[in-house]
Amino acid sequence: MPNRKISTQAKGKLRALYPELRILPDDWNFVIDTDEDEVFYYIATEKKEVITRDHPKFGKLPEPWMFKMVGEGTGKVPKLAYYNRETRKTTRADPRFSADTLENLRNMAQRTEGLEIASSLRRSCKAESMADMDRQPIGKTNIRSKYEIMHTIDSGDGEIGAMNGGVFKSAGDCLHMGYKETEMLRRLKHGSVSMYTAGFIDFQANIGSVYVEFCDGGSLNDVWDQYNCRNTWARKYEVLDQKVHLPEGFLWHVLIGLVDGLAYLANGRYYVSQDVEDTEPAKDWIPVLHRDIKPENILLRSRDTIGSRKYPYCVLSDFGLATDDLGADHPKADHDHLSGLQCGTPTYYAPELCWNTRLQPSEYEQQRKFPPGPGSKHTRASDLWAVGACVFNLAMAESPAEDGGMGGNYPYAHAILPVPDGVPNNIWWRSQASRRKRLDIGDELGYSPELRKSILYMTQWDPAKRPGAAQLVQILKKMVKAAGHDRMPPEELPDWAFKVHDYHSAMPRPAED
Known part of the structure; x- marks a missing residue:
């Protein structure tokens, strides 16, 4: 040509x-x-x-x-x-x-039987609020023929964190768990929570899929990794003046968005607006616990306007382990959860979910159940601690190595490493001895005292001293204002901080394959 x-x-x-x-x-x-x-x-x-x-x-x-x-x-x-x-x-x-393009796509989707309009498009349509958004029911028949696969990111087993291919397929014994996750995603409507598009579970054919929004910017773990690699290089070659740290505005963006998402899971309402000053829950709302918050499960989605300098949306994803926070007398209570059976990622367990070294039972028991007392199960306070630990790791932008020193490959700045000799890794991560008492970003990194206090407040060792998520949103709105980041033009992140995909360059294939 x-x-x-x-x-x-x-x-x-x-x-x-x-x-x-x-x-x-x-x-x-x-x-x-x-x-x-x-x-x-x-x-x-x-x-x-x-x-x-x-x-x-x-x-x-x-x-x-x-x-x-x-x-x-x-x-x-x-x-x-x-x-x-x-x-x-x-x-x-x-x-x-453009308004005309969005309206045309909207009308096309509404005329397509069995296929709801894509969630990222729904976010672009300003005519209706997210809370009033209609969701396609969970079907009983296979709808994969209505979708095309642009790119397969992983096998869908969750090994690399949240499944970000827009579709989660399930079969066999997982169908009942998949139905629970699909049902939960369908009723959750918040900008910081993974958006459901469509889904079906066919128990007779033993297949099922849930279709969720695609987040094109990778995960918080990817962002952390880019900064960590550069800081590891700077430390290795003793050029510490070339170390890099994330802009404070981005950390506030992540923190407030995710805490408001947790407040929504707990109370069923949005609190981040300046017009909202109370912390009351929505009537008849059933609280939700995520139970597996970690950087890999917080995804990033670009703004709808190409070239926008605003930070990408932060989306809490992978609700495969989420559960309704119900009492033992409720007919839909999760008795595995209430009995203290472990689930989630041990490296991001809140301190109260970890065993005290003085009380440790057998290795088998330590890997099967949470300790008795306040940490007998996941709570809203443990979810909040995990969000704080994620933001703490972003701020530190480097990690201790599992064999000692700095230069680790995983966001474990909240942990004490190396693992002591003679202690198995899986036991160490489930012990309180592996956790730092204070997740303090300090003054040396140049962040504001308000950001430092906010992270410390939500990651307090005692879960009873942590605020509720709705209460914390109201506090953070004042903190970010005091720090000057409510009106400060956001400092851009470098292009290398985010993943950029090229999936539209490939020919799509039927989702039936």
Whole structure:
């Protein structure tokens, strides 16, 4: 395909000017053809060779739009714009998210039997509040034929954290657990909670799927890993002035969003608005415990406006271990939960869920049940501690190694390492001796006293001293204001902090496969 000659310097300026180009995944480049001056995207590596007019991350433009050169700019840098082939009008605004496009997609989805409109699109439609959003019922028949798979991230066994492929498949003995998770996701409606799109459980055929929103920015663990790798390098080569830390604005964004999500799980209401000053729960709400909060289960989703400088949405995902927080006399009580059977990720157990070294029973018992007393089961306080530990690790941006020193590969700044000689790893992580008493980010990193106090407050050793999530939201709203980050323009995160996918460059395949 013949294309215009554009210097590397001019391409760099175009990337800086146009979000469509700035957000291209690694290894991807672009050309402008000489026939219609249209922008094409290409990749040429050993693993993949593609040239396409469809953006590898954002997909096709709606008809009749194209992204093209519309004139000569200054300094030999072409002028680009979205061009409507019918009206011949140009715009810098992405037509994928215009009011007309969203309304057309909305109408198409509503006319499609058995398929509800995608959750990320529903978030873009301002006409209805999330709380009033209709959800497709959980079906009894297979609806996989209505979906196409763009990319498979993992096998769906949860080994790498939340399942972020938009679809979770279940079969066999897991169906009843899958139905419970699907039913729970369907009734949860909060911006910081994974959004249900559709689902079915066919007990006779022994298959089931739940379709949830796709979060394109990876997880908090991925962000932490990028910073940790750079800090490990700086420490190794003794160039400590090159260590990097996340902007405080992003930490507040994560903290307040996730705590408001926990408040919603506990009380069924949103509290983050400045107009809301109380902490009362919604009437007849059944509280939900997540029970597996960790950086891998907090996903990131881009803003709906391409090129937006706002921080991505933080989404609490993987509700496979979540349960309703009901008393023993309730007919739907989770008796495994109430009896203290362990579940979740031991490295992110709150201190009260860990065994005191003076009371440790057999190794078998330590791995089977939580200790008696306040930590006999997961609680809203233990979920809150886990969120605080996640933010603490982001702030520290490096971790102790499991064999001693710094330079660890996992976000374990809240832990005491190395594991003592003679103590099995799985026993150490279930003991209170493995936890730091105070998750204190200190003054040296340059963060505000308000952020430091907030993390300390929600990660107090004694669960009785931690606030409720709704109460903490009200406190955090005052804290972020005192820190000046309620009005401060957010400091951008570097491009390398987030994953950028190119799934739209591949041909989709039927979800039946």
